[in-house]
Amino acid sequence: MRGHSVLLSALVERWRSETNTFHLPVSEVTVTLEDVTYILGLPINREPITGRSDSNHQFLVENCIACFSWKPGPQDHVLEKVNVAWVWRCRNTEPCDTQESVERYIRPHIFCVLGTVVFPNKSTTSLNSKFLPLLRNFHRISAYSWGQSVWHTYTDRCVVHHDTTIKRWMAHSYCNMQERGDMGVA
Numbered sequence: 001m002r003g004h005s006v007l008l009s010a011l012v013e014r015w016r017s018e019t020n021t022f023h024l025p026v027s028e029v030t031v032t033l034e035d036v037t038y039i040l041g042l043p044i045n046r047e048p049i050t051g052r053s054d055s056n057h058q059f060l061v062e063n064c065i066a067c068f069s070w071k072p073g074p075q076d077h078v079l080e081k082v083n084v085a086w087v088w089r090c091r092n093t094e095p096c097d098t099q100e101s102v103e104r105y106i107r108p109h110i111f112c113v114l115g116t117v118v119f120p121n122k123s124t125t126s127l128n129s130k131f132l133p134l135l136r137n138f139h140r141i142s143a144y145s146w147g148q149s150v151w152h153t154y155t156d157r158c159v160v161h162h163d164t165t166i167k168r169w170m171a172h173s174y175c176n177m178q179e180r181g182d183m184g185v186a
Contacts, residue, residue: 049145070090
């Protein structure tokens with residue numbers, strides 16, 4: 001979608017946060033759960049993502065130890081936020097010589113993707129620890145319905161703030177509208 005800044009700007013102007021829709025000349029269009037599944041490849045028909053978010057120090061420490069086998073120091077976290085650099089240091093210490101070590105090496109990647117790409121926040125240096133309990137059992141990670149949570153997050157926040165996702169959505173929706181003949185052009 002390179003070179004489509006004019007199209008992206010036009011979509012930003014047509015976004016209505018009150019209804020989470022784009023108001024286009026041919027119709028009103030929204031980001032659907034199907035769009036999220038197609039664009040991000042995340043499952044939607046699996047177990048719901050539930051759990052508790054806790055700013056308790058013990059909650060963070062227990063989950064960091066369970067996921068990364070390291071206890072964060074005082075400089076490695078603030079309340080429920082974990083320092084990204086510390087997460088990468090945990091990953092870089094893994095020798096990857098056993099299945100458990102490989103899983104501990106992969107968890108930081110998943111944790112960072114969840115905290116920066118899938119469920120982004122304003123911080124570029126820390127990640128919310130609320131995702132850690134979901135990563136404790138490595139083999140259950142793929143059993144969760146990540147797509148529904150992402151869709152809910154993106155419809156609650158203004159979708160146009162997520163540049164990459166909206167570009168993918170534009171390409172996906174444009175192709176679908178062309179196939180259905182909804183383009184309003186002869």
